Amino acid sequence: MRVNLSLRKITRNILCPRCGGREETMNHLFRECPVSQSVWRELSNPIFTMFPEAEFIEWLTKVLALLPLEKCRIYCGTLWAIWGDKSSRIHNKQGKSSQEIVNFxxxxxxxxxxxxT
Incomplete structure (x- = not known):
């Protein structure tokens, strides 16, 4: 996360590469960023957006504990795809729409x- 990189003096830019509006923290990247919120909404599963006040690790743990296996796969795949989109925006200067991420x-x-097999 850019906030952590800034603390280590690796970068001075702490803004989210996806929305540019707030500091990039775990909570912001995966839950608060408007791009990520759109992805979660398009998945149409209310469990994914439960525990809005929880920090990222607590949210991750609680949601995984509630989900059946098939939904866990979607949840984890979505977290991975959000991370991949963030990286693509930084390194390749291109990102995906929320619908493209869900389709992916x-x-x-x-x-x-x-x-x-």
Whole structure:
């Protein structure tokens, strides 16, 4: 996260590369960033947005404890895709829309299902 990199004097830019509006923390990147919020809304599962006051690790733990296995896969895949989108915006100067991220998660999980033996 950019806030942590700033504390280590690695960067001075602490703003979220996805929205540019707030400091990039774990909570912001995965939960508070408007881009991420749109992704979670498009997944249409209210469990994903539960515990709005919890810090990231607490939210992650509580949501995983409540989800059935198939929803855990979607949840974890979405977290990974949000991270990947952030990295792509930094390194490749291109990002995906929230719908593209959701489609990517579903297609990736289908692909994983296809390689099961």
């Amino acid at each position: 998660v579903h297609e990736y999980l289908k692909e994983l299902d296809g390689i099961k």
